[in-house]
Amino acid sequence: MAEKSEYVPNVYPGKDEISERRRRLWDKNRSLLKYRNIAEDDITELLSHRSVRSAYVSVHPPLEEIIEPYDPIKHIVVPTAGARAGDRIRFIQFSDSFHKPPIAPFGRARLYLARFRGVDTVVYSGRELLEMRERDLEKATKTLLETEIFNPALDALKGITVHGHSLRLDEDGLMFDARRRYIYDRETGQVVYIKDQMGNVLDNPIPLGPPMPEDEVKKLCITYSWDTQPYKARTELFEVMTRAAKLRVMGGFNPESINEKM
Amino acid sequence: MKYKDKIDIYNDLSKCVAKDVPIEALSPVYNPYMGKILDLFKRTAFINLPKLQNCIKEGKAGWETSTGQDECKMPWYGKDLPIMDHAEEIANGIRDRIKVGGEDGEDIVKLIEDTIVVKMPKKVMEIAASRDPVYTWVMVSLAQTVAEVFGIDPIKDLNTTNMIKAVIFGRYPQSTTFSPGAPVSSFLKPSNTIDGLGCGYSGITVNHIVALANKRTMDGLALASILEQAAQWEMGNSIGWYERYNLLGYAYEGYNANNMTLDLVKENRSGTVADIVYSTIKRALDDGVIKVKSKAASGYRFYATNDFPMYNAYELSGTTAGVILNSGAMRAGQAASAAIAYTHDLFLYETGGLPDADTGRMQGAGIGFAFYTHSIYGGAGPGAYTFDHVILRGSGFIQPLIVAGMCLDSGTQLFSPEMTSGAFFKIRETFPIFQDVLQKVGESAEEIKNDLKG
Numbered sequence: 001m002a003e004k005s006e007y008v009p010n011v012y013p014g015k016d017e018i019s020e021r022r023r024r025l026w027d028k029n030r031s032l033l034k035y036r037n038i039a040e041d042d043i044t045e046l047l048s049h050r051s052v053r054s055a056y057v058s059v060h061p062p063l064e065e066i067i068e069p070y071d072p073i074k075h076i077v078v079p080t081a082g083a084r085a086g087d088r089i090r091f092i093q094f095s096d097s098f099h100k101p102p103i104a105p106f107g108r109a110r111l112y113l114a115r116f117r118g119v120d121t122v123v124y125s126g127r128e129l130l131e132m133r134e135r136d137l138e139k140a141t142k143t144l145l146e147t148e149i150f151n152p153a154l155d156a157l158k159g160i161t162v163h164g165h166s167l168r169l170d171e172d173g174l175m176f177d178a179r180r181r182y183i184y185d186r187e188t189g190q191v192v193y194i195k196d197q198m199g200n201v202l203d204n205p206i207p208l209g210p211p212m213p214e215d216e217v218k219k220l221c222i223t224y225s226w227d228t229q230p231y232k233a234r235t236e237l238f239e240v241m242t243r244a245a246k247l248r249v250m251g252g253f254n255p256e257s258i259n260e261k262m
Numbered sequence: 263m264k265y266k267d268k269i270d271i272y273n274d275l276s277k278c279v280a281k282d283v284p285i286e287a288l289s290p291v292y293n294p295y296m297g298k299i300l301d302l303f304k305r306t307a308f309i310n311l312p313k314l315q316n317c318i319k320e321g322k323a324g325w326e327t328s329t330g331q332d333e334c335k336m337p338w339y340g341k342d343l344p345i346m347d348h349a350e351e352i353a354n355g356i357r358d359r360i361k362v363g364g365e366d367g368e369d370i371v372k373l374i375e376d377t378i379v380v381k382m383p384k385k386v387m388e389i390a391a392s393r394d395p396v397y398t399w400v401m402v403s404l405a406q407t408v409a410e411v412f413g414i415d416p417i418k419d420l421n422t423t424n425m426i427k428a429v430i431f432g433r434y435p436q437s438t439t440f441s442p443g444a445p446v447s448s449f450l451k452p453s454n455t456i457d458g459l460g461c462g463y464s465g466i467t468v469n470h471i472v473a474l475a476n477k478r479t480m481d482g483l484a485l486a487s488i489l490e491q492a493a494q495w496e497m498g499n500s501i502g503w504y505e506r507y508n509l510l511g512y513a514y515e516g517y518n519a520n521n522m523t524l525d526l527v528k529e530n531r532s533g534t535v536a537d538i539v540y541s542t543i544k545r546a547l548d549d550g551v552i553k554v555k556s557k558a559a560s561g562y563r564f565y566a567t568n569d570f571p572m573y574n575a576y577e578l579s580g581t582t583a584g585v586i587l588n589s590g591a592m593r594a595g596q597a598a599s600a601a602i603a604y605t606h607d608l609f610l611y612e613t614g615g616l617p618d619a620d621t622g623r624m625q626g627a628g629i630g631f632a633f634y635t636h637s638i639y640g641g642a643g644p645g646a647y648t649f650d651h652v653i654l655r656g657s658g659f660i661q662p663l664i665v666a667g668m669c670l671d672s673g674t675q676l677f678s679p680e681m682t683s684g685a686f687f688k689i690r691e692t693f694p695i696f697q698d699v700l701q702k703v704g705e706s707a708e709e710i711k712n713d714l715k716g
Contacts, residue, residue: 007544010612015560028534060673063593068672072274073479076524077590077670078532089594089674109604114536118592121600122632129636133592236558243564243615251570251621255507258617260555260566 013236018229021222025103025149026110032147036209043141046157046206048196049090049134056134058086080118082133089120091131092141092197095162097154097175100221100228102212107222111149116140126165127158145208148220152191153211156182159197173211184211263714265506267572269513271704272521274480279704285509286714287707288517290492295706298695299485300492302381303449303463304393307400308685309378311352314408314429314445315345323428328442341422346376348411353378355407360399362386374692377685392453393462401430401446451648460497461650463489468661469645469679472668473686474696477679479586479669480518484700486662487516490649494658507571508658511620514575515582516662517703522576526583527590535584535601539608542580551576552616564614577619578659581605582666589667594674595644598667599635602660603628620657627656631664643677644668 012023024030041052050057060066063084068074096104103111105128112119112130119140120131132140144150153174158164164176172184174191179199185192190207212220221228243262251258263284271280271288280287290296317323321340325333345352350373357371362383372379386395405426409415416423432441438454440446451465466489475482491512494500500508513519522545530537543565546552551573555566567573581602588601606618606625618625630653635644645668647654649661668679680687690696 007540007547009540009543010562010614012611013558013560013562013614015558019560026536028536063672066672069476069478071478071669073527073586073590074670076527076531077587079593080591083591083593083672086672089592089596106607109600110536110608113588113600113604113608114534117532117534118588118594118597119535119600120588120592120594120597120636121604122636123604123629131596131636133594136592236560236562239558239564240611240615244610244617247615247617248622251574251617252623254503255571255574255621256503258567258570260553260568262566 013240014234015236016229016233018222018224018233019237021220022107025107025222026114028114032143032149034147035150035212036146038142038145038206038208040138040142042206043138043145045202045204046145046193046196047090047092047138047141048159048198048200049088049137056082056085056087059088060086062086080133080136082136083118085133085135087134087136089131090134090137091129091159092137092144092157093127093129093159093162094144095127095156095158095165095175097164097169098166098223099154099169099175100217100225101154101223102151102217102220103149103155103222112140115143127162150208151212151217151220152182152208153184154217157193157197160199182208265509267506267510269519270521271513271700271707272518272524273698273701273704274478274518274524276521276524278521279701280708280711283704283707283711284714285506285513287711288513288703289509290488290495292710292714293703293706294710295702296488296492299488299699300463302693302695303466303489305382305384305387305396307380307382307396307446307448308689309356309380309400309404310445310447310685311345311349311376311378313443314404315343317429317445318343318345318422318425321425323425323441324433324437325441326433326437326439331441331443336425339421339425341419341425343408343412343422345408349373349376349378351411352404352407355410356380356400356403359403359406360386372692375688377688379689379692393450394453396448396450397440397446397452404446405430456650457652458497458650458655461493461655462496464493464650464655464661465648467646467648467683468664468668469677469683470686471665472645472679473683474690475665475669475699476687476690477669479666480524481697481699482665482669483516483518483582483662484703485696486649486665487512488699488703490658490661491516493649499658507574510571510575511578511659515578515659517700519575519579522579523582523586526580527586530583530587533587535588535605536608538580538584538587539605539612542576542583543609543612546573546576549576552613555614562614565616567616570617573616574619574621577606577609580609581619581624581659582663585663585666586670589670593670593672595664595668595671596635596674598644598664599628599632601667602663603632620659623657624660627654627660630656631660643675645671645675645679646677646682 108128122129167176181195193206267285268282321336353373552565552567555564584601584605588597609618
């Protein structure tokens with residue numbers, strides 16, 4: 001019974017810095033560090049789903065006006081602002097480089113499900129899709145672009161043509177983009193988006209801040225590697241993974257065979 | 263009883279409808295209500311008369327996709343037969359042809375608005391090796407009746423005779439499948455198109471179930487669970503080692519056992535999916551289903567269980583709550599796959615490697631489902647999938663959750679239940695058995711709980 005008050009979410013195993021960083025990103029009670037400010041209009045332009053300051057297009061009438069068949073569940077779950085207004089469902093897609101990224105696709109899924117409501121996400125090898133109601137998406141995008149999980153050089157908005165996350169960085173340290181959506185402005189030292197996520201040329205280029213310096217990149221890196229946290233740092237994680245693999249196999253073979261010693 | 267587990271069943275208003283029922287009372291083998299639902303699904307055929315009339319008139323037959331229904335159009339062979347005006351006569355003709363002596367008094371043919379609903383006699387189904395008489399008997403008797411009512415024969419009118427056959431049977435037997443959306447249909451697919459042993463009850467489209475439950479989430483969950491559970495039983499996936507695992511799993515996922523799913527949803531009604539995972543694990547810990555096994559150097563706790571089938575049921579309940587919360591917040595069915603796939607990732611890392619629901623199969627099937635519903639490898643909206651689709655069949659617990667997600671959709675889908683399954687909303691009104699499914703499963707379990715012998 002003493003356990004009742006003792007439960008605190010584990011979130012993630014590991015004692016090293018990388019594990020600690022993962023734990024922080026996926027714990028919604030811990031805030032993400034803010035690195036830059038991006039205007040809401042710029043976010044609307046980058047997403048390219050609607051014209052700046054135009055009204056939200058709706059896919060169905062506001063929830064209060066729809067007559068739906070009776071279902072008590074619909075009165076329990078609180079809908080998001082976008083769902084309540086009947087917004088269209090729109091998307092943002094990020095690609096994260098292999099080279100010391102501040103977040104990676106698998107981590108995005110966990111972060112999205114921990115921090116946002118009403119999310120539809122799909123994880124791929126080098127990109128991550130996030131679909132939400134339009135106004136919810138714009139709000140979430142602000143968090144995703146302004147905080148520590150976005151390094152303008154190593155993470156990119158790539159609505160289409162995502163190829164490039166596993167390629168070498170270019171001479172300015174930027175992740176490859178076949179559509180050249182962003183360039184490094186040597187005069188200002190900033191990464192500037194000259195195209196929106198769909199590759200349409202923007203009327204006014206949008207700067208998203210300078211690439212992070214190498215020591216910052218190392219500090220914010222989410223992946224284990226020889227020059228961040230080496231192999232042995234992952235002891236607890238390996239224990240979880242090997243145990244999970246073994247128990248999944250045994251549980252699939254005979255669910256009754258699992259016992260507390262395993 | 264074989265198993266000691268007893269549960270309470272709550273309806274979607276959190277009212278207890280069955281107290282201390284043994285889990286066997288929720289087996290399709292014992293639960294009488296489930297038996298009735300399955301019997302109805304197996305024995306019922308529908309004849310869409312306006313469609314029949316229209317197809318014969320326009321010479322439309324043998325199409326192969328539901329969106330390309332005018333693929334083969336031969337109006338020069340068409341004939342304008344006033345089928346709708348003779349609906350009663352056609353219904354009587356079919357009744358005369360398929361009734362067998364000594365029926366138990368139930369009316370096997372009913373004309374409901376413009377649809378003839380045929381419930382095949384039990385005796386015919388008993389002597390059949392498959393459930394195909396639902397198609398064969400109904401189709402042949404319909405063809406004969408139409409020919410007789412309108413006096414058509416091959417000497418007088420060869421083209422119309424051929425067209426009647428083509429409209430009713432499509433390209434069969436040159437093609438093994440009937441045309442999707444053909445005038446004669448049934449709940450289940452014809453047996454020659456079922457891919458895999460025991461997948462019969464698993465061949466139903468998600469949106470059909472959503473329509474049959476009239477988009478009431480917990481009823482949709484319960485109805486989908488009855489069907490998928492029956493399929494799992496037929497596949498042999500619930501024998502011996504897997505019986506308690508499946509009984510508990512469906513009880514917590516589909517029938518709101520101990521009100522756990524609803525409790526989790528209520529507790530986190532404005533929370534996130536990760537909150538649901540934490541609440542589920544806390545509850546498992548409080549109920550003694552899992553316990554702390556060891557603590558690592560970082561303070562990370564490894565959990566262990568002696569009762570994995572029960573913990574699996576808790577996880578399934580948590581996943582159900584996660585899907586309800588995620589799709590409910592977004593009010594969109596497409597978000598179900600994200601919750602199905604990645605809730606289990608959270609469960610796995612939260613417990614230190616205790617297997618996630620259905621030992622990883624849910625996560626695997628969920629990720630595949632996400633790919634195929636997000637235009638990555640093509641595919642369609644979640645509502646257009648059948649339960650036995652190659653993407654979904656990896657786990658028997660994934661289908662009810664997709665139904666729950668689609669019930670909560672407020673009109674964002676191209677493949678909406680209204681578009682793909684309009685007729686099933688009407689069928690629900692015709693058969694009162696489809697109303698308050700969850701409540702009826704519970705009441706039925708309550709009725710038999712004292713008569714069960716293990």
